Amino acid sequence: MINKIEFSAKNLTSNAGLFLLLEHANKNGIFNLIDHNLVFDNASTNKIKMNHIKTMLCGNFIGIDKLERLKLLQSDPLIKEFSISIKEPETVSRFLGNFSYKTTHMLREINFKVFKKLLQKSKLKVITIDIDSSVINVEGHQEGAVKGYNPKKIGNNCYNIQFAFCDELKAYITGFVRSGNTYTANGAAEMIKEIVAHIKTDDLEILFRMDSGYFDDDIITTIESAGCKYLIKGKEYPTLASQVTAPSISFIKGDEGRETTELITKLDTWGKDRRFVVSRVLKPEKDRLQLSLLEGEEYKYFYFVTNTEIPSEKIVIAYEKRGNAENYIKEAKYDMAVGHLLLQSFWANEAIFQLMMLAYNLFLLFKMDFANGTEYRQQIKTFRLKYIFLAGKIIRMARSVVLKLSKKYPYQETYANCLS
Numbered sequence: 001m002i003n004k005i006e007f008s009a010k011n012l013t014s015n016a017g018l019f020l021l022l023e024h025a026n027k028n029g030i031f032n033l034i035d036h037n038l039v040f041d042n043a044s045t046n047k048i049k050m051n052h053i054k055t056m057l058c059g060n061f062i063g064i065d066k067l068e069r070l071k072l073l074q075s076d077p078l079i080k081e082f083s084i085s086i087k088e089p090e091t092v093s094r095f096l097g098n099f100s101y102k103t104t105h106m107l108r109e110i111n112f113k114v115f116k117k118l119l120q121k122s123k124l125k126v127i128t129i130d131i132d133s134s135v136i137n138v139e140g141h142q143e144g145a146v147k148g149y150n151p152k153k154i155g156n157n158c159y160n161i162q163f164a165f166c167d168e169l170k171a172y173i174t175g176f177v178r179s180g181n182t183y184t185a186n187g188a189a190e191m192i193k194e195i196v197a198h199i200k201t202d203d204l205e206i207l208f209r210m211d212s213g214y215f216d217d218d219i220i221t222t223i224e225s226a227g228c229k230y231l232i233k234g235k236e237y238p239t240l241a242s243q244v245t246a247p248s249i250s251f252i253k254g255d256e257g258r259e260t261t262e263l264i265t266k267l268d269t270w271g272k273d274r275r276f277v278v279s280r281v282l283k284p285e286k287d288r289l290q291l292s293l294l295e296g297e298e299y300k301y302f303y304f305v306t307n308t309e310i311p312s313e314k315i316v317i318a319y320e321k322r323g324n325a326e327n328y329i330k331e332a333k334y335d336m337a338v339g340h341l342l343l344q345s346f347w348a349n350e351a352i353f354q355l356m357m358l359a360y361n362l363f364l365l366f367k368m369d370f371a372n373g374t375e376y377r378q379q380i381k382t383f384r385l386k387y388i389f390l391a392g393k394i395i396r397m398a399r400s401v402v403l404k405l406s407k408k409y410p411y412q413e414t415y416a417n418c419l420s
Contacts, residue, residue, distance in 0.1 A: 017388030060359035107354035130325035136339035143346035148180030184213030234303030254313030335380035
């Protein structure tokens with residue numbers, strides 16, 4: 001039984017796992033990458049930038065959702081061993097207020113470079129890139145937050161964030177914060193051009209996968225011009241609906257039980273024919289009780305446009321895996337606090353988002369080098385519980401600094417490997 005509590009211990013940390021991520025980021029040249037590629041016009045801001053960037057990354061590693069939470073790290077001796085001085089939240093906020101379109105774009109470029117490190121380590125030759133958007137509810141009066149599609153809090157101001165993830169690596173490629181009333185597909189064609197310019201090589205095949213919000217001729221043409229593949233869910237326009245219910249169209253049941261057919265056609269506003277795969281499923285019985293005399297009314301149809309050679313039924317299965325991207329976005333929101341830590345300035349909020357996603361990829365970079373088996377795809381909250389939220393004691397000796405951890409800690413090998 002504990003009868004007394006004393007606040008007298010020194011050199012203790014409750015986040016010993018920050019050592020793993022900070023040491024690994026340093027060894028992989030991440031801090032040098034940021035230092036050389038993030039340049040402010042103001043010399044004094046440029047001088048203090050790395051301390052504040054490292055501060056924000058440490059906060060993101062432990063999952064802060066408010067700058068006030070940085071105070072939890074101010075007295076942490078482990079942070080000080082990496083020459084990081086955690087300033088007051090107000091000071092960090094002022095630094096973030098220095099970001100502009102120019103400097104947040106630099107952060108996006110840095111995120112591209114970190115993704116390329118992941119891609120090179122993986123040695124993948126074929127990747128699937130999911131592009132999707134997500135609404136961020138805003139309670140205050142932040143710049144750029146306006147009323148738009150906001151299903152959770154109708155009528156509230158919000159932001160709309162565009163994401164691009166690599167499904168095979170679970171990795172963030174790029175993205176940006178947009179005003180809440182921005183249409184889903186706005187900026188997608190430009191984003192695709194950026195992605196292709198940064199990562200496409202002759203020996204890398206890219207498949208872009210998107211929902212019906214991106215069913216747009218300009219987007220498809222952009223992908224075709226880049227020499228990439230696409231799989232996009234279509235909308236049930238009359239041009240398509242009238243064709244799939246024609247008597248001459250037959251649906252074939254595949255090995256997985258899905259009924260599919262194919263069309264080579266175009267919409268009225270398109271300049272060329274494209275391959276469409278159509279899947280149909282029976283409507284619920286209650287919806288079939290009063291059927292129309294029209295052929296096919298008992299079915300619900302799903303349309304997919306693609307330039308791949310994947311068989312029809314497998315097209316449907318391949319598209320269903322797009323749900324992974326929705327899970328990655330949820331992990332960014334709930335585990336990295338995307339959309340929770342917001343300041344007044346729009347560009348400060350864009351910088352915070354980019355830094356959160358940088359930390360997200362640094363988790364993956366570490367796991368790619370040291371994770372065992374299925375650990376790579378485990379959620380960040382699980383990683384934190386296993387590796388970061390760990391008690392430790394810093395002991396200074398004559399010629400070395402020792403981080404002492406529990407003798408019975410079950411994942412000692414990971415720490416040993418990180419030092420080797």
